[in-house]
Amino acid sequence: MSKNISRRSFLQTSAMAAGAAMVAGPLFSTSANAAEPKKAKKKVAATDKLNIAAVGIGGRGAADINAMDSQNIVALCDCDWKYAAHEFERFPNAKRFKDYREMFDKIGNEFDAVIVGTADHTHACIAAQALAMGKHVYCEKPLTHTVYETRLLTNLAKANGLATQMGNQGASLNSTRQIIEAIQSGVIGEVRKVDAFTDRPIWPQGLETPAKADPIPDTLDWDIFIGPAKYRDFNSIYHPWNWRGWWDFGTGALGDMACHILQPVVDALKLGYPVSCQGSSTNLMIDCAPNAQIVKFKFPARDNMPKVAMPECEVTWYDGGLKPEFPKGWPVGVNMNHSGGAAIFYGTKDVLVCGCYGTNPWLLSGKPLPAPSVTREVADQNHQMDFVRACKESKENRVACKSDFQFAGPLNEMVVMGVLAVRLQGLNRELAWDGKNMKFTNIGPTETIQFKVKDGFSVHDGHPTFEDKYTDPINAQAFAAELIKHTYREGYSLPAMPF
DSSP, X not given: OOHHHHHHHHHHHHHHHHTGGGOOOSOEEOOTTOOSOOEEOOOOOTTSOOEEEEEOOSSHHHHHHHHTTTSEEEEEEOSBTTTTHHHHHHOTTSXXXXXXXXXXHHHTXXXXXXXXXSOGGGHHHHHHHHHHTTOEEEEOSSXXXXXXXXXHHHHHHHHHTOOEEESOGGGGSHHHHHHHHHHHTTTTOOXXXXXXXXXXXXXXXXXXXXXXXXXXXXXXXXXXXXXXXXOOOOOTTTTTTGGGGBXXXXXXXXXXXXXXXXXXXHHHHTOOOOSEEEEEESSOBSSBOOSOEEEEEEEOOOOOOSSSOOOOEEEEEEOTTOOOOOOTTOOTTOOSOSSSEEEEEEESSOEEEEEGGGOSOEETTOXXXXXXXXXXXXXXXXXXXXXXXXXXXXXXXXXXXXXXXXXXXXXXXXXXXXXXXXXXXXXXXXXXXXXXXXEESSOOTTOEEOOEEEOOEEEETTEEEEOXXXXXXXXXXXXXXXXXXXXXXXXXXXOOOOO
């Protein structure tokens, strides 16, 4: 596919998002090269099957596709056809692509919804174009790679009246409902502190940038994998799957798991934008996430709930084997880790503990937790099929998914802003955050920051020698701005922010 054609197609579809008021309905027949106006499609009946296209089908994407296999899987797209082979075999009638732009150009009128299961750094450009085309979007976590990308998807979904869902499936569990209702009904009192952790990473981190290039596998289109990021030579340390630890492609353990573990925290406590954040970690390299990190977020007071106040709150994140201190009264011998992590809510009356995904909630006092009865129960606790249900409902009567982008957006902004706090820890301060305007407010225009590029520890004649190498000083304000809103490589762009 010609990149020029792709860009022209993207500009055509993006124009719909810029003029959101022109959108007539959630489903559209799209043809990238068609000159005639887009025509609204009839809403899919609940008894009909949804036509779905999927991008990134080898890992988490495969799980999402298989969870929706009762629908019509009409197209599959992946830059690595070896990694994707099992899904191609499962759905032999689905059309196959390596480049999502070609798929959107050629058969954009053949599907109603898009599953995005690619590496973190390509979530936004795929999902944004799909939303601009009037497609419903199910996007794996983290929703995007940057704060700006997250805000864009949140606003595009709202402007175009589309069904959306982020892939943090714990949001649809009854145990998560139980946590939310218990906290908001005042069972544990006011919460001013939350600790959370994950046992990730389970992939390599804390590494120097590879010095050599490996041969690109015949089945992989490396240029498409790179997508909007700056081009770098292929190395087997990046793909498959280990890309999560590399800043250009992933967001480390925080980005990977906090959308699961902090989901009930943000939902139950009605957290919005943090006002400050501070990160620290083990050895921080320029290109690779650290082995372990701690991130502390501070949130202002929110409007009180009918049965409990929502005061200022501090949320602290740990990963890489680090854990919070045991709360006073913790049962002897009980492991904090449940299903990959935990969240601990410290209330004025009691302490509530839950595992990763909001599983297995319990009270430190030993008192029973009331069963959930108020919040909406998801049929079969099936996160993916709840998305399918929402796609088939009209915009006017749709019941939002549990992690639709209006909720998942602010959650994800918090998470990826926390990633920035880790990357900017060399400024040696708590960073003040203006969430509405997406910027740090206490980084001066002339301040600089440096990053380690070589970890040069060695032992000579029994003595430790440190020969670390660092970048030249980088303007910190400009560096932070680039992390908040990336400059995309040629051939990739985003639609305008609708509002």
